Amino acid sequence: MLPSKKTFTLQEATQKMEQYCAYQERCHQEVRKKLETMHMIPEAIDIVMVHLLEHNFLNEERFAKTFVSGKFRIKAWGRGRLVYELKKKNVSKVNINQALREISDEEYNEIFNDLAEKRVNSIKEKNLYKKKKKFVDYFLYRGWESFLVYDKANELIK
Template sequence: MEQNFKSKQSLTKEQALQKLRHYCAYAERCHNDVISKLYDLNVWKKDHDEIVATLIEENYLNEERFAKLFAGGHFRTKQWGKNKIIQGLKQKGISAYCIKAGLKEIDEADYEATLQKLFQQKWESVKGTQNRFAKMKKVSDYLLQKGYEAQLINQLFNKI
């Protein structure tokens, strides 16, 4: 009995480039996302650099633009603090310059207002804690996990 195993065919450089143009046009991507997609598409490794370079030249791929959208979006939608945003961008392999540019997208007044709002919500939601220090620890841990800076959190505690 003969079994037919269909091996994954390798795309030509032009086919891969066309697929990646659509991939990058659909949502902002970073270099790591594109490289990962190239592996998924089974594109020859020797073609990766040339394809990425073409996408950059055609402005489908721009790490600074990606960092700005990532930072602004994750702050507004997920209410992440700067530390968590920095960590997320580092995991994507974004350069320090682009990370700094991305963080500039976050308005300081909005940042402090969001931190204040999260602090207030968490402080009011922590129930069953008789000990004030235990409550402070829970609130602090929550805000640190969201990526906010310890010194900003401490300033909020000093106000109450």
């Protein structure tokens, strides 16, 4: 006998999604995928999504700001990586730009400079070219602007 798929009523699904969204900020795409894994029909998904939006459980602008703030301050991602990851989550350009404006240029440069100092001291490579490459690769992967990275690499690694 095949294991039966658990089915949810509209009310159960709505309640479950309210808890899911209350636990942490979610983007529309995450919630829609979660509802699909619960085997909800498209009409039911739309009803639940509208309910979550109307009751402010789901707010893409708030999600984008929280995402940018967390990934920037905790993981030290640059603007490029932040934009890339938000686009992957289908967040609108307007919300992405608004979220990025939350980071001041002073704070952005300060975090970059602190991170660059720590990083250059942690690379044990003796060959200057290899050391520079490791430094540059580290920051480019994290989405920092190439002109910032190369200028800092040339300044710190001589």
